[in-house]
Amino acid sequence: MSLRRRFLLLTALRWLPTGLVVPVMALLPLHRGMTVAEMGAALAVQGIVVLCLELPTGGLADTVGRRPLFALAATLALFSYLAFAVAAAPLALALAAALSGVFRALDSGALNAWFVDQVHAGSAPEEREGLVTSGLGAASGAIGGSIAAGSVLSAGLVAWAPWGTTSALVLPFLGAAVLSLLQIVATGLLMDEPPRRGPRRLAPVRDTAHAVRAGLGLLAGSRVLRALVAVELFWGFGMVSFETLMPVRLAELLGDADRAAATMGPVVAAGWATAALGAAAVPHLTRRWGLVSVALRILQGATVVAMGLALGPVGLVVGYLATYGVHMASGVAYESLLHRQVAGPHRATVLSLASMAMQPAGSLGSVVLGALATGASSGLAIAVGGVVLALAAPLFLVRARCARTAEGPRQPAGPFRRVTVSRFLEWTSVESSRTPARP
Template identity: 50%
Template sequence: MTAAAATRRFLVLTALRWLPVGLLIPVMVLLPLDRGLSLTEVGLTASLQGVVVLLLELPTGGLADSVGRRRVLLLAAAVGTGACALLLTADTVAGFAAVGVLKGVHRALDSGPLEAWYVDAVHAADPAAPIEKGLSLQGVVLGVAIAAGALAGGGAVALDPLPAVDALAAPVAAALALQVLGLVGIVALMTETPPSTGLRAVWRSAGQTPRAVLDGVKLLRHNRVLLALVAVELTWGFGMVAFESLTPVRLAEVLDGAQAAAAVTGPASSAAWLASAAGATVLPWLGRRLGLAPAAALLRVVQGVTVLGIGLLGGVVGVVTAYLACYVVHGAANPAHMTLLHRQVGAGQRATVLSLNSMVSQPAGSLGLVVLTAVADGASVPVAMALAAVVLALGAPLYLPAWRQARRPEPAGA
């Protein structure tokens, strides 16, 4: 397989992975609400995904290295298909809790094997081949796939093409079909000679997990800049719940109906992901003008303002405008944060730090789901949005150590 062929397969599999995610965006919160769950129950059941990912992320990474990326990705796709099938029929708190657990297992297994397979395949074909272009194209394909899926999901709700299925469940049925297609795609397109598959190899890999966590904790203890950057994920993971999960609920309030809200959320989410891509293109200019750390801090505050706008502005136009502005900022903020993070570590520690960064965001997101949905239930969605806006803005001062380091360079491990 040539490097070009590996890239083509990588991009096709990326599209198949993220199209179902886009399809589900308009209904992930509205569907359980329509089936009788309270907003607090929706938050609790969805939060289980983050807890499971937190527990399994590092062990599943070791599993992929031990038994092969293709096999782990096949297992991930099978679990994802099961989660989608259960979501189609779930109508109780226990049912949606099981969906959350399965989605967490899927996300943990799925995190990394495809990218690792791609890099290995390209280097096997040509050790000197650059991988940056393929990884950049993956970001484009991912954004477009989610945008297209969200648009199709909203359209499926509006058109209600399946008489035997509730309108809000139509995108789930389509996502299930695509999950199966993605499973077939992995079988057909991924080729790999797996490493040792013995139980001893798997056990040895799992045994490295505590050491990986310990090494990461040592890094955070000795690097104040890195500790502050990872702590940003606590505020970011918590606050993201507001615009990712509560925006459809806010639209349902404005439009006085879940089905109408889902129909609007689809196109709005599609546009939001395109807005996010546009925001990413602005970051290099903003970084040159302000410096990367000050730009990242400013983006945290501005994102808080946009979330406040989602909660307080009246009418569909006001809510959607604030939502799109939020994603423009989100698209710029993510590469700014990741670039600052990469500057603090060398190649030998990079994967550990990235895993820790992700692990911090997962429980923060779970906490955000529990707290913000409870506040929305007990008070109102605008109050929950305001709380999330404040928490997002609290991440801004955490970029000050990186800013000071840029002004007075010091060793990364200081």
């Protein structure tokens, strides 16, 4: 089986369980008698755990290896889904959320870093960028398709419920646990990786700390990398508007919370299917990811604002689908730019840095936009989230520092390709700061 097919299969197995549990994640605790406040506080543990572990686990993936971390993440995912299935009290739900946070931190960037490393190891330098971009775009499409399929499957399991209504909301979690077991097996069979050499005992801990310091050093020394990581702050804040507030707004427009809950399943599936199409299409548009990222981020902000301004459920759903169509496409462009700024030994660490920046921003967005939705309206809160999301666009126009040469005037520190749309873009575009991919 080719590298691309293995990568896509592993990606699909990773995200199919997520599609299964997303439609029922909030419903099961409420069905068991927990309040919304208790459920929210318990689930917030996941974000705290991810924030604390994201960077160390990224460094661990760069030192111990991508495959061991990905297999361990799938194992913990299995236990977390089982914990969710039996959690009947807030403390038990918090424990399940903590396990979920650990597995998400462990697998953050490991699979994608493995794919990029394999492409760099097995292809000519001039082919690497195209193969990486195409593979990441296909993977984003696989993510969207898997979550959409999982959402449909979840609805089918709930409707089937062979042991009565008591088990209906539990079945998707049990199905997710089975799929996690399949992911563990597939990881062992499909994810080949050269063994990491070195002394045993404390070597992984020492090397992980070194990888973390090196990743932070890369971040401190690169204006472009700092700008790209900062994009996650705006993105994490803005995503709350269409991920968390969408069901609230739909319930307001429909005037019936139960009807909104029944509608969200198909809408979520359609949204991720649209996202898959957008992700699959964007790599074929252009290779000027700096300009494409600016346009996509502004467009996504506009679609979210349109969601907030929608006066009826149809307009809200159309805006939601448009938002997700741009969402994954923007993610492909973003990750392609991120991979250009880092070499293989630090790839997972830098991906974890970017992911880690999203966690506090998402928490802040939940608090600020939630308060705005309560004090004013959910539509206004969604629109504000869209504006904040679009504010990240100028960060894609940051260029690397110039170096003064002995021969004369300042020159770009590397073989940069300039964008000639205008003098401003010539001196500020990320395109001008792109360095060649390194193995």
